[in-house]
Amino acid sequence: MVEAVELKYQSMQQGSCAQTLEFQIYFNDHVDNDFNMLFKILPFSSPYFSAGVPGSFHNRLFPKGTLHLVHSNYALQWLSKVPEEVQDKNSPACNKGKTYCTWAKKEVREAYYSLFRNDWKSFLNARAEELVEGGLMAIQLPGVPHGAVPSQTGAGLLLELLGSCLDDMAKRGIISEEKVDSFNMPLYFPSAQDLERVIVMNNKFTIERMEFLSQPEKESFDPILKSLHMRAIAEGII
Amino acid sequence: MVEAVELKYQSMQQGSCAQTLEFQIYFNDHVDNDFNMLFKILPFSSPYFSAGVPGSFHNRLFPKGTLHLVHSNYALQWLSKVPEEVQDKNSPACNKGKTYCTWAKKEVREAYYSLFRNDWKSFLNARAEELVEGGLMAIQLPGVPHGAVPSQTGAGLLLELLGSCLDDMAKRGIISEEKVDSFNMPLYFPSAQDLERVIVMNNKFTIERMEFLSQPEKESFDPILKSLHMRAIAEGII
Numbered sequence: 001m002v003e004a005v006e007l008k009y010q011s012m013q014q015g016s017c018a019q020t021l022e023f024q025i026y027f028n029d030h031v032d033n034d035f036n037m038l039f040k041i042l043p044f045s046s047p048y049f050s051a052g053v054p055g056s057f058h059n060r061l062f063p064k065g066t067l068h069l070v071h072s073n074y075a076l077q078w079l080s081k082v083p084e085e086v087q088d089k090n091s092p093a094c095n096k097g098k099t100y101c102t103w104a105k106k107e108v109r110e111a112y113y114s115l116f117r118n119d120w121k122s123f124l125n126a127r128a129e130e131l132v133e134g135g136l137m138a139i140q141l142p143g144v145p146h147g148a149v150p151s152q153t154g155a156g157l158l159l160e161l162l163g164s165c166l167d168d169m170a171k172r173g174i175i176s177e178e179k180v181d182s183f184n185m186p187l188y189f190p191s192a193q194d195l196e197r198v199i200v201m202n203n204k205f206t207i208e209r210m211e212f213l214s215q216p217e218k219e220s221f222d223p224i225l226k227s228l229h230m231r232a233i234a235e236g237i238i
Numbered sequence: 239m240v241e242a243v244e245l246k247y248q249s250m251q252q253g254s255c256a257q258t259l260e261f262q263i264y265f266n267d268h269v270d271n272d273f274n275m276l277f278k279i280l281p282f283s284s285p286y287f288s289a290g291v292p293g294s295f296h297n298r299l300f301p302k303g304t305l306h307l308v309h310s311n312y313a314l315q316w317l318s319k320v321p322e323e324v325q326d327k328n329s330p331a332c333n334k335g336k337t338y339c340t341w342a343k344k345e346v347r348e349a350y351y352s353l354f355r356n357d358w359k360s361f362l363n364a365r366a367e368e369l370v371e372g373g374l375m376a377i378q379l380p381g382v383p384h385g386a387v388p389s390q391t392g393a394g395l396l397l398e399l400l401g402s403c404l405d406d407m408a409k410r411g412i413i414s415e416e417k418v419d420s421f422n423m424p425l426y427f428p429s430a431q432d433l434e435r436v437i438v439m440n441n442k443f444t445i446e447r448m449e450f451l452s453q454p455e456k457e458s459f460d461p462i463l464k465s466l467h468m469r470a471i472a473e474g475i476i
Contacts, residue, residue, distance in 0.1 A: 019442045022301040023301070024300065024301045024304070028290060031277050031278060034274060035273045035274055035277060035290060036272060036273055036274050039269050039273060039290075040269060042292070049291075049298070049299060049300055049301055050291070050292065050293075051264060051289040051290060051291045052273060052277075052289060052290040052291075053287075053288070053290075054277040054280070054288065054290070055288075060287070061287060062262065062287055063261070063262045063287055064260055066262070115313040126394040126453070146471055
């Protein structure tokens, strides 16, 4: 990314006396992230200055007008929390006995969708304040085809599998049923239309380009690989 | 410090419509520092944005002209390394059998002093590039009276005590003599005159104010307290 910006800058300055650019990269993650490990694996002699920024990207993290480029990679599918209604026994959106909205009724899916919209609004508002005028944002995240319900998607089915494992553990008495009931994954995989809608509604950014990266599921289902995958995603919060 | 800057700003803007200031605080320490712990103890709702910056303050850490105020607290007595001559058996400045220059001959003390000057030059050059024009730097560090040799100072005697303990351990065969020989503390406690000289010679900063904070040694010598003190200072590098 640093190289890309440098190349762009050089091509824009062609002919004139281009200054050498200096880069400062902020690495953001939750407070619970292992920043010590991150700092140890950063190259000793790197072409940029590094800083770690702890905190949720759903809130403000930087002073106004101090960022030129924001890059979010495989992170914005995370919601700020589990939708409250989903864990409320008296709500029609209660998702009792499940850990995600894979096969859930409309009310549960709508609770997830509603929080997705609020979270994205917070995210876009925060970044709009922090970016300089004309600043750029590049976002990569796993999404779903337009109109697909979670039970028609790979991620939805994988999370259903996790729920089913926890359910089995409860049935065998390894964990309590209440614990399974109280756990839901705070994830929402949006469609391109979902994203367009929140970005247009928010009105702080324009979409310059949107691309789909296909990532076909492997034909064979490898249980060990899948469990490692799920462990990497969910172990920290279970 | 944030409060002090805010008060100063408000008093300067009195009468006119003062903007609300936003603060971004960078916490710098070596890569080996426990940034995870630091981030966990930062107040959740703080009046500033936080970032951790790993790396040596003897080198550049930030892009040019991006800092308004630098504060170094009890850190600049650390040298970037042990002076090379001090560990060179063929040098007249070799400090064999000792861990600091407390009772050392002139050549050893000069090797420490020479590295102190070089390190401060690097530190001042780096900060001069990073600070905005008119930026401010506040430094607190433990020093010694003018003309005092290390054997006349509390810090020098405490480090001599550490050396003597390591020496005892070598004599009892707990650690090897070579290990003791290879270990020296990379510290230099400057006098006000030492500091004035490096800052004036460097010519990148002017001294606005210099104050002495007296910190009288307690009359009674508490061995447990002293060993805790020494452990906090030296355990990480021994």
